[in-house]
Amino acid sequence: MGSRLSNIILLLTLAALFFFPRFVESPYAFHIMILLFLSTIVGTSWNIIGGYTGQYSIGHAAYFGTGAYVTMVLMKDKQIPPWLGVWAGVALVIIIALVIGSICFRLRGPYFVLASIAVAEIMRLSAMNLKELTNGAEGILATELPAFRIGGRVLTDFVSKTPFYYISLVLAVVTIVVAFLVLHSKLGYCFQAIREDQDAAHALGINPTFYKNAALVISAIFTGIAGGFYAIYVGFVDPATVMSLDISVQIVLVCIIGGIGTIYGPLIGSILIVPITEALRSNLIAEAIFKTGMVSQESHFGSFLKENLAHAHALIYGILVVLVILFMPEGVVGFQRKLWSKWNKGLG
């Protein structure tokens, strides 16, 4: 693809996304877009440690959950507005990432994966047990958000989804830009050298522990911000929705499906996954099946679909991952690149 053409496509997409709220009114469409941006943010930030540096952390729920909990607790208990509280969350996330890094980066390959899971599980269980702070398994509910003001002027009161849309859009763009800049800087070259061959990189004078920690901290910061955003957007946090192993796994799967180690992989993965899973979760697909008339809503099978299809989204994740790993291990983006280069060769 010519780079001028792709730049034009990029600008048009951004413009379309910017004006999207002018033309679309359905809050449901907003919801999907916000979740899509959120998934892109966490996927892109995971990609920095997992894709570029080759350290498959399956414990990113620790950072997501910490960002979410700190933002929420500060808002509920200390009345600190979330756009300030999230930075306290980021500070804590950095500390946690450095602690996790100092433990886990002594280990390589599958051992690192297991250690990252163990640490995230310790965090989740702590969130369950520190009841005075986190309200345990019941979670924390926030029914209203303070209005966002600058110098007495109310900018937005967060009643509609529009402010959330723009916040998440900006965060997603910033995350992708940062990932791009990191990838094409000296830092990014060191990350990739470690991914390709840690010992060779070490021999060339790259300190693997330092650069792995750097990658983890950058990755954790954006994951933590995304967690804080998610907490105030949904207005609810509990260990199962922000700290569980499922969250860590989903973050990785989005990247795998889109294409690990590529800039647009997490975005593509999110575009493929988020709409399907959300449509299943909100029973849109079951209703669509009823509309076609193939299955009646009252039949035995119909009521089965209605009750269970909402839970099928994780099944879709599983099937997609198995298919992608078996048939296009470089993900959709890698697969498309392969096709593209074949096509070009065919022409030349």
Added chain:
Amino acid sequence: MTVFFQAVLSGVLIGGIYALIGIGMSIIFGVMRIINFAHGDILMLGMYLSYYLFALAGIDPFVSVLIIIPIMFAFGALLQKVFINRMLDALPQNQLLLTIGLGLIMSNAMMLAFTSDYKILTTSYSSASVTLAGISISEPLAISFLITAGITALLYWFLTRTDTGQAIRATAQDAQAAQLMGINVKRMGMIAFGIGGALAATAGALISPTYYIYPQVGSAFTLKAFVITVMGGMGSVVGATIGGIIIGVTESVSSVCISSGWKDVVVFAVFLLVLLFKPAGLMGKSRM
């Protein structure tokens, strides 16, 4: 003091089950160098099989083990043939993700089929216990411990005394050399995954009278299984047995001494300490 001994004893009993789960994962890792993330989900399938064999056919869970072992052996071997064998040369991370995907499919397919409601298998002896010198022993746990011990002994005999068992161990030591000696490595992989699956499902059947049965029950056991496997030294059967009992006792003692909410934190902390200071596992480098 009695409370402490009580905790240690019930830890040992449940540790026997954990050992069974750990040995299965350890054999799979030993032969294929794959961490099987679907291990707990296979255990969950064993629980459901045992539940329905009891609910529909009235077969006692400790007897249904005899039916579950061949079924789940075939299931494990099939998983290996259809999925894992294609991935033997792939990146370890991708192998891990493949098993995560397979586990997600198993647990969510079960949820679609049987809903996420908790099922309880109540036998006449589910809550029965025997009291010995002031220490009470849960009857179903004691029986399953004995069955576990029997299976482990049988497995040890199989691995050390039979040709197939020795071929599996040879593959675990050095797959290439084993292939040069005329061992069919892919076949050994299938047998290993079959044994691993059968052991996990057996463990599931054995705990089905004492645990809640639901589609997501697996992931907690997967986590425990790899804690045990790493502690015992990946690929070591003896190590996994000792690791299982250590984890069982740690859990049970810390739930008495600290609180049951924090017991898993203690387990994971112990796990991290082992990873950091003895990454080859407690049993050192020995394999199987």
